Amino acid sequence: MPLNILVLAKQVIDPEMPLSAFKVERENRRVSVPSTLPPVVNGFDENAVEAALRIKDGQEATVTVLSMGQGFALEVMKKPLSMGADTLVLLQDDAFLNTVDSFAIALALTTAIRKLGAFDLIIAGRQASDWDNAQVPLAVAEALGLPSVTTGKKVEVGDGLVTVERQTPEGAEVVEAPLPALVTVSNELGQPRYPTLRGIMAATRKQPVIWSAQDLGLDASDLRPRVETVDLYVPVTDAECELIQGEDEAESGRLLALKLREAKLI
């Protein structure tokens, strides 16, 4: 029996975009970027795809990628397929606003996961680069009654167990959990693989499964947020930087040390 792996992935605005392109629409309590800047798959979720593919490199496995949103850039969301994932499932509906909170998102994802059938392992990125909640995967685990392990940097499967090496402030720890289980991964896992030409060709031919809220039997009352954004604004910074400049760079270094001494900081 091949191992059934599900990866949760989110489409986010590119966190590397120039700050000048980033606009906070306070009146709409949302962020906008020019349509010329394409979104990306959340970075930690690419790590999750990589973790799933590494398992698939070593044993028979299928990798399904599941995402939810109001609208998708299909060529962006197909990247996991071109990296080597087998199936892409997109939950797409006007009701799936980005303002919908983590628990409503988790509800939709959980409903879709039940509809898709049994999975041995669910892998997700530790958090998304837009709201950094780190909440959806754990809410999914709770709803499905799965054990969860977070911030993995190495994920291995064998004998009905998932073994995860995870980063901790003190170093690392190795934990294991019985399958089915949910694991989140962090950047310490290492670079996600680049899509191969063959992978890109295969991904072009694949069409995603697309489900609406109605397909999942969900309506607006199910998706009512438990956390509401009442304001969104650009923070003000009051730091005034004093530039230390000597005759040359070595002199600047020397003056900096003297300045810190004068300010009684050292």
Add this chain to the structure above:
Amino acid sequence: MDAVDSTGVLVLGELEDGALASTSKETLAAGRSLAGGLGQPLSLCIAGADTDAPAREAVAHGADRVYTVTNLLLAEYHPELHLEALAGVCHQTKPAIALMARTTAGRDLAPRLAARLGAGLAQDCLDMSIDPESGRMVARRPVYGGNAMAAVVCAGTPQMASIRPKAYEPLEPDPSRQGDVVPLEVALDPSMKRVRLVERIEEESEGVQLETAGIVVAGGRGLGSAAPFKELEETARLLGAGIGASRAAVDAGWVPASWQIGLTGKTISPNLYITVAISGASQHMAGCSGAKVIVAINKDAEANILKEARYGVVGDWQKVWPAFTETLRELLG
């Protein structure tokens, strides 16, 4: 949960080597101000094998009441048993607001607890207050890597928030403060453990601990390789400073992951934070917003770090740093 009879602010406390964790003391300070805004009591709960001493600490740091779940199964932190204990306490005590620090354990526990209680959870908060009109908690938190701030309100009960470490200062402890200690029973069973710790790999940390260091020196992508960190370490030793790095330097494999300062790394709050060749991406700044004075050495005059720094040198670190270190050595004798 039923909102009608929910009252008070509950801090979900953590233990560190048998004592109340410093982050729990910070959370008590946050809870104290919310409890004041509501005119309701502040409680803290702790789950552990021995809860007497930390309960006294909690009262000294501002708790009116301490709920304890004392059980040998809780001697070591275990995500599933502690989650069960905290959920039990919330069910029995019905707080209006439940707070937790966004520590390693808090990151694991708070979302699952909120999901289990059917509660809304505001994550990574820097500041919370009570809206005088609605009586609801308004939590402020950075989003989009700190490029925007959001104010959020939780529907339902309890209203939950996780607080970024160092966002609040603990209250001055008052050993004469009085408070009730209320033992609670939560049924726990070893069979609830599904996740099992196999091995703990502690990294040797000879230097100063980053989270509590008074001075921190850190390097970034612009250092170009692992070797320059030796120079930074030498200077750090001279200053008695902790040493850290940006995520880029960690991802490049130049330094261990435990050195990472930032949103997904460590949160520091030194009096002096000296950065070398760190551009100051918002990911990084999220981990050092508590630094009192930031110093930036960067060759790019447009680097974001110079917008956040108090003192800056625009130049090549390879020329600036040796002279800086040499002068420090003279000054510090």
